[in-house]
Amino acid sequence: MTPAVGLRPVTPLGILAARLDAVCARADLPPDVAAELAAVLELAVGFEPYLEQHTSPESPGLAALAERTRTAPWSGTLEAEMLSGHVEGRFLAFLVGMTRARRVLEIGMFTGYGALAMAEALPADGEVVACELDPDVAAFARGCFPAGARIDVRVGPAADSLAALAAEGQVFDLVFVDADKAGYAGYLDTLLDSGLLAADGLVAVDNTLMQGQPWAGERTANGEAIAAFNTRVTADPRVEQVLVPLRDGITLVRRTPS
Numbered sequence: 001m002t003p004a005v006g007l008r009p010v011t012p013l014g015i016l017a018a019r020l021d022a023v024c025a026r027a028d029l030p031p032d033v034a035a036e037l038a039a040v041l042e043l044a045v046g047f048e049p050y051l052e053q054h055t056s057p058e059s060p061g062l063a064a065l066a067e068r069t070r071t072a073p074w075s076g077t078l079e080a081e082m083l084s085g086h087v088e089g090r091f092l093a094f095l096v097g098m099t100r101a102r103r104v105l106e107i108g109m110f111t112g113y114g115a116l117a118m119a120e121a122l123p124a125d126g127e128v129v130a131c132e133l134d135p136d137v138a139a140f141a142r143g144c145f146p147a148g149a150r151i152d153v154r155v156g157p158a159a160d161s162l163a164a165l166a167a168e169g170q171v172f173d174l175v176f177v178d179a180d181k182a183g184y185a186g187y188l189d190t191l192l193d194s195g196l197l198a199a200d201g202l203v204a205v206d207n208t209l210m211q212g213q214p215w216a217g218e219r220t221a222n223g224e225a226i227a228a229f230n231t232r233v234t235a236d237p238r239v240e241q242v243l244v245p246l247r248d249g250i251t252l253v254r255r256t257p258s
């Protein structure tokens with residue numbers, strides 16, 4: 001996604017472009033190095049806008065939700081950059097359509113962009129259940145959803161919501177995991193072990209590139225958590241997976257065919 005004006009880059013490519021831009025601005029570069037760096041910068045800067053331009057547009061409801069999120073006064077651990085956005089939303093909507101999902105679960109809703117993108121792609125009898133820890137952002141999301149959006153919001157720690165959903169006997173065809181990174185391994189175990197994930201269900205796990213931290217530079221706590229999750233899931237014989245380099249990385253996971 002193209003970072004909106006004022007938003008800091010949060011994808012490996014966005015960070016790469018910003019760092020290259022800073023290097024290119026240096027006045028002490030030899031002309032041939034400056035010319036080569038400028039060409040590399042052009043490649044990096046144009047990549048994510050090109051994806052946006054060649055992806056079907058977002059619905060008016062999603063565009064309005066994204067604008068309200070960008071202009072809201074965030075504080076604490078929540079920030080506008082958390083929003084998944086146009087290209088990722090379209091990707092999630094494609095997953096709903098391709099898997100013919102009727103029941104979708106989101107773990108980590110924020111202002112509801114991913115939840116609404118998936119809900120828009122559901123058949124008439126489908127539903128999204130979206131888990132969110134923060135009651136204020138859950139209320140913000142509810143205020144953004146159009147009438148009849150078919151999104152059941154569960155407020156509280158996702159581990160508790162998953163236990164409740166499992167106790168209710170709920171089963172999901174598609175699950176989007178996008179909450180606390182340290183919780184990812186536990187969420188995947190619960191989905192696989194509790195019956196929450198349909199036998200042929202698909203799990204999409206967000207931020208599995210975590211701004212490049214698993215393989216480059218220093219790691220934050222989130223970088224450590226994602227590196228450990230990636231190592232664990234790759235070695236897990238219960239599942240097969242592919243890491244799609246969209247935005248900050250989305251790993252698609254499903255049970256290994258028997």
Ligand SMILES: C[S@@+](CC[C@H](N)C(=O)[O-])C[C@H]1O[C@@H](n2cnc3c(N)ncnc32)[C@H](O)[C@@H]1O
Nearest residue numbers: 082083084108109110114133157158178179180
């Ligand atoms: C990256 S944002 C989600 C973005 C959203 N999926 C979208 O499509 O725009 C992560 C969200 O997970 C929530 N979260 C963090 N820890 C959580 C937990 N333990 N249980 C439920 N939600 C949690 C945060 O409050 C935040 O709103």
